Amino acid sequence: MKRILLSAGLVLLYPAVYAQVAASPPAPPQPLTLQQAVDYARLHSPGLLGAQAHLSAIQANEITAGLRLNPNLVAEGTQMSLSNNDPNGPPFYGVGLQRTFEVGGKRSLRIAAAKANTGVASAQVDDQKRGLDLAVKQAFTGMLQAKLALTIANDNLADYHKTVDLMKVRLDAGDVDRTDFERVELQLAGFENDQTNAQLNLTQASEQLQVLLGEPSVLSTFDISGSLDLPALGSTVEQLENAALAARPDLVAAQRQVNANEAAIHLADAMGKTDPQFGVEYEHSGTANTLGANLQIPLRIFDRNQGEKERTRREADSSRLLLQQARNQVISDVDQSYAAYQAAVQQNARYQQKYLAEAAHVRDNIQFAYRNGNATLLDYLSALQDYRQTNLAALNAQANAQNALHQLSYATATEVNP
Structure with a gap:
């Protein structure tokens, strides 16, 4: 019963908060594609949601800007005496209403200024969203890279286990001595360490991506699907x-x-222009009832808002120069990102079209020769090392090319991936 009452109280006291908690999103679907990850982060990232909430707060200034000045109610009473015979005459009572009238279109200009500031904040939120998209794409690529690196480590470990098993058979048959066998078996440590480090990298990459997606807790079942092609x-x-x-x-x-x-x-x-104040009043003294009116016009002899006029003009000059700088920076960002993408594509092509196949060919030949006693252990280990390094370098080149593509999308604020 207490829980029911507490829930009802939350609904009554904090309806917006309760609705947000009640509508908490479920865990993301498994596995996520790149576009699904980006869309999910846009909906659930606390940082982006906070920026959007701040934008709503800034937009509320438009309400304040559109408010009209309140009138003033003025009441007074004089010559009131506790005695019946007051030599000063009958008591005097008065009540009046005064209001300042804005001239020069101040209200409409305040609204226009507030809307302009809202527009700036809105574009800044869009820019934050652009940054979030890049971070998610890079983290997604990093997790894909970690998954592929773990696959490579597992394959290398499994393949080397076959060599150890074969050498064990040769040891039992007397073809090799125990020292040579142990030298071969000792190399397992390197492959096992590769596998452990690859698994750690995958775990960390997964957690990094989930944080960007706005997940409150790390999901061990979280997975993604995609390609580095x-x-x-x-x-x-x-x-x-x-x-x-x-x-x-x-x-x-x-x-x-x-x-x-x-x-x-x-x-x-407009704020340098004078706002007149007009008022009407009712007065009662003895048996007399009168009406009156008054008009006040402040004389703007000294303060005509000169300082604010000068400040705003200086700020406008500054913002025009900053706009030109921003335009120049946009062109530079695109040019640099495009050059980096072209270089990354060339590096990736070298590995995909030539060096990967060559490393596999050398490894297979030396491995076959060593298992049949026609190559030295040093040659075999050297071929394995070259193969491992080439595969990891090729994977890094692929990931770098993908990140260069993401950076190009970020620089252009468009999706350049066709």
């Missing part, structure tokens, strides 16, 4: 530059900041 990039660097100039949210934020500062200039000019 690179698609063909069909856009030129000029097309990517134009796409970035049209879509980059940080550039949009810089442009909106210019608009916001220009709106602040208009508001500062």
Whole structure:
């Protein structure tokens, strides 16, 4: 019964919080693709949700900006005496209503300035979302790389176990002595360490990705699916530059900041204008009842909001220069990311088209020769080491190319992966 009452109290006192807790999302579907991971992070990342909540708070300033000035109620009473005979005459009572009238379109300019600031904050949230997308993509690629590295480590360990088993058979048959067998068996430590480290890397990569997805606790069953194969990039660097100039949210934020500062200039000019105050009043004294009116016009002789006018104009000049800097940075980011992608693609192609096959060919030949007594242990171990290093280098090249593609998407604020 107490639990029922507590739940009811939560609904009544904190309906928004209770609704959010009650609608907590289930664990992500298994396994996640790259696009599913990005979409899931956008919906559940606490950092992005916090930024969106802050945007709502900034947008609430538009309500404040649109409020009209409140009127003033004024009441007074004089010459009130406790005696029946007051030599000063009958008591006097008065009540009045006063209101300041804004001129120069101050209210509409305040609303415009508040909306401009909301636009800047909105673009900044979009830029934070862009950063989250990149982080998720890189973590996703890192986990894929760790999974493939673990597969390579398992395959290498299993394959070397076959060599150890074969050498054990030769040892039992008297073809090799125990020292040679132990030298072969000692190499298992390296392969076992590779497997342990690959498993650790996979666990850490999985946890890193889950944190970005907004998971409150690490799921041991979490998994992803995808490939490190690179698609063909069909856009030129000029097309990517134009796409970035049209879509980059940080550039949009810089442009909106210019608009916001220009709106602040208009508001500062309007705030330098005089707002008259008009009032009406009712007065009662003895048997007389009268009505009156008053008008107050402040004389803006000294303070005409000169300081704020100058400040807003300086801020506008600054934001225009920062906009040009942001535009230049966008072009530079795209050019550098495109160059890095091209270099990564070339490096990956070398391994995929040549060195992987050569390393496997050398290993297989030396392995066959060694198992049949036609190669030395040093040659065999050297071939294995070359094969392991080449496979890991090829995997790193693939992952680097994928991350370069993600970086290019980040630089252009578009999905360049066709």
